[in-house]
Amino acid sequence: xxxxxxxKKSLDVDVLFLDIGGVLLTxxxxxxxxxxxxxxxxxxLEEMNERHNLTFDTYERGLLGLDEYLxxxxxxxxxxxxxxxxxxxxxxQSQPIDDNIEVFKAIAKAHDLKVGAINNEGRELxxxxxxxxxxxxxxxxxxxxxxxxxxxxxADIFRLALDIAQVPPQRAAYIEDRLMxxxxxxxxxxxxxxxxxxxxxxxxxxxxxxxxxxxxxxxxAGHARRxxxxxxFRTAGH
Numbered sequence: 001x002x003x004x005x006x007x008k009k010s011l012d013v014d015v016l017f018l019d020i021g022g023v024l025l026t027x028x029x030x031x032x033x034x035x036x037x038x039x040x041x042x043x044x045l046e047e048m049n050e051r052h053n054l055t056f057d058t059y060e061r062g063l064l065g066l067d068e069y070l071x072x073x074x075x076x077x078x079x080x081x082x083x084x085x086x087x088x089x090x091x092x093q094s095q096p097i098d099d100n101i102e103v104f105k106a107i108a109k110a111h112d113l114k115v116g117a118i119n120n121e122g123r124e125l126x127x128x129x130x131x132x133x134x135x136x137x138x139x140x141x142x143x144x145x146x147x148x149x150x151x152x153x154x155a156d157i158f159r160l161a162l163d164i165a166q167v168p169p170q171r172a173a174y175i176e177d178r179l180m181x182x183x184x185x186x187x188x189x190x191x192x193x194x195x196x197x198x199x200x201x202x203x204x205x206x207x208x209x210x211x212x213x214x215x216x217x218x219x220x221a222g223h224a225r226r227x228x229x230x231x232x233f234r235t236a237g238h
Contacts (some may be wrong), residue, residue, distance in 0.1 A: 013144060013172070013208055017117070018104065018139065019118060019176045019177060021120075023177055024097060026093065038117060052144050056069070060145045061146065061149050065124070070086060091124070101135075101138055111210055118143045118152070119143075130142065153180055155184055156177050168189075172190050174192040175193045176192065
């Protein structure tokens with residue numbers, strides 16, 4: 001077996017599941033973004049966050065559209081700006097994180113991996129981000145909360161991802177920046193990495209046999225945080 005064939009065989013990982021916000025892109029609509037929006041549009045941040053917390057779960061589960069979400073959270077009273085202006089600002093906050101998308105493309109290609117997304121996001125934000133950043137060039141299927149009506153940390157969103165990918169949990173790897181979601185995936189037997197920066201995540205993937213040819217990227221500029229990415233090989237109990 002050649003070196004390339006041995007690399008592609010890896011350690012029986014057939015599918016790579018990725019979170020999107022915090023791994024590939026900035027978050028879609030988080031607390032910091034709401035704070036910036038409140039400052040830009042002159043909104044009461046405390047009231048905005050209270051209203052957001054009451055209804056955002058419904059929006060992310062796909063049971064509420066973005067227009068209705070904004071009517072409840074922002075446009076419950078007259079404003080000096082339009083919903084279209086506010087939505088344009090929301091969408092403009094999304095940015096790619098370093099060269100993460102290209103690195104995961106290379107890893108998936110090197111190891112012939114299926115790639116799926118498991119992420120929490122409202123439909124309109126999700127569709128914008130998929131199209132804007134050409135995520136279908138990396139990701140084959142999207143287990144997005146607003147598409148499937150489950151939301152992390154629901155264990156069923158991970159079970160659904162495994163069913164769609166048609167792999168047992170021990171043959172899947174999952175990269176996620178929220179520790180609780182990593183723990184839920186681990187409890188189902190999915191080999192999971194707590195993503196904190198790209199270099200450490202690449203090293204954790206190498207421990208699974210998912211090695212990218214060339215340097216590991218240690219010392220790459222642009223990574224503000226330097227923390228350990230943790231990987232679990234625990235299988236689910238019965």
